[in-house]
Amino acid sequence: MTTHIESNDHKLVAKSTDSSVGESLRVDGVTAAELESKGVHAWFGERMVLQDINLVMERTRVTALIGPSGCGKSTFLRILNRMHEIVPSASLAGQVELDGDDIYDPNQRAATVRRHIGMVFQRPNPFPAMTVRDNVLSGLRFNRIRSNRKDEIVEEALTKAGLWSEVRDRLGNLGGALSGGQQQRLCIARALAVKPAVLLMDEPCSALDPGSTLRIEQTVKEIADEVTVVIVTHNMQQALRVSDKTAFFLAQDGNPGYIVEAGPTSQIFENPVDPRTADYVNGRFG
């Protein structure tokens, strides 16, 4: 990424309409930030689904969350950008800090948090009634960010998502007309266009074919220079391929999920401390 674009980025975000509280969080939105969860617990109704999650997701690194189904990985991910709270029965305890600011501070607006912490979902969900271009710009539109260099933003976001060369002539087509893998990369571009500090990815490849999966993994590696990535995956090879750090989640017999072990990816896969981690990464269960 060139310095030219970075200087423009600053202008882009300075025009945004953050509340004064939001400014204390992060206004520049250009560089990646560190995300840390401290003692996070989560409930759906009275059922506790996550227990005491402490995890540092380091700046410009890819953190992979692995573990069997139902162990609370996705719930944890949704806690990280306050998507958890849109489920009526959901509640939580603990803190999540973005560069030291608690995103659950009562003065913090959920929308501000979500603008800085973007999300890509399991199933590609571009807005079907919008064109490719409008999809990329939707985050700006939703946040009433004005910019007179929208074309550049579109090109830059799509390039980062590895989609530009495929759709440059089809920016006016509807987002739903792309293939599944392209749709997912469009969703990544859409999330990147608002310059998030952190990008959360909830099993982004589970609905895609192997070729698209690989392209997305490549995209993840490339964007990690400028955004902190947290990726949930069921595919251990994928965690191995893309991540710098891995956290292994486990939930036993309907008990809440917890982190068994977290550390550098190479250590988790080659030299895990906990025998359950070794069993899981070697495919003996899960």
Next chain:
Amino acid sequence: MTTELGPLTPDDVDDVLDDLSEEAPEPTARPLKRIKPREFKTSDIGVLALSGLSSFSIVWILFTQLTLLSGPLGFVVMWLPVFLGLYWFVNRQLFNRQVAVDRLIGSIVTVGAILMMMPLVLLTVFVFQRGLPQLTWHALFSTQQGVVYTPGSHNIGGVKHALIGTIEQVLIAAVIGVPAAVLTAIFINEVGGRFTKSVRTVVTAMSGTPAIVAGVFIYSLWVIPFGYSGFAGALALAIILLPTITRGTEEVLKVVHNDLREASIALAAPEWRTVWSVVLPTARSGLITSILLGIAVAIGETAPLIMTIFGSQVMNSNPFSQPQAALSLLAYKQIKLPIQSQIDLGYTSALVLFIMVFAVFILARLLSSSLSRKGGGKSKRSILSYTRWTPASAMERQDEGPETEFELEMEPLPPDSGERDQR
């Protein structure tokens, strides 16, 4: 792929993508005999036609030669079982029992569908038969004003005043009712909260309210203080179309997949933004269909108009004062009169009404399909199929055949809550 640990380089990706694009095996050169097991072959059509013909002949002989029965209804009632029995028998000779039963059930269902269509066809034929001879430019563009009732005279005036009245009343009703209905549906489906249930109950109750009650309500509320007017009729019609459109819109909004709302929320969109920029555009074609269908229902209503617009034989293009005419009310009034030419005018009015409602239906269909096709060849499929998204359907998306336009309303997805609770 290497088993070494380490970052994934672009070269690795290219290698793997190259490997993945290796050519598939050549298709075999042998000539293949292709079958379509579900196809209805020529011989099957022959069996069907001959069974129909034979059963017709048998019943004809029974009816006209051997007995003194008569009448088309009795003929059809006898023909159907004879046909079904014969069709089963012939198929039983050709195939095994299962196939014969399968064909029999299939033909029963088809016959049932045809029978269900008959009232509509008969109604259409009847209305056209009675109304079409009098449907001239004169009838469309003149009113009943100053007409002397002379039996046998063809100069009985036209339906212009009623046509104008209906158009004005329905437009006003739509202006009042459609925004209210759509907002109500958005409240029920998107906003939610403590009152969701009670609002939905009220809407359901409203859709069950007899139309005449809406008329009585407006009569006491508006007509007694302000007098008869087209506007009073529009108010009553708005009451009629509100629940219809609300329920239709609610169904359409339900079909918009929750993934899209979540995507919008994750992009920090405020709630109104999610509804306005994501949910409504996605549901656009179904939304327009349900609005137009609600309006079509209102066009045909008679009961709420009796006590609100009162009816008029002269032109009154001002909907806000003095009684007005409407097509449905005109038909109702004219057909009760004892003079043939007046009755004929009633049928003309009914025919014009019929054509209007039909035009709105056609418009609804055209709009819903052209809107969802806007922006490129594949997009029509993508909007509609997205609303019924499953991982499997996404993979098959490239191979899917054409979809029917109205499936959008017919197959609402189950709510997503169950899936989310499992997390």
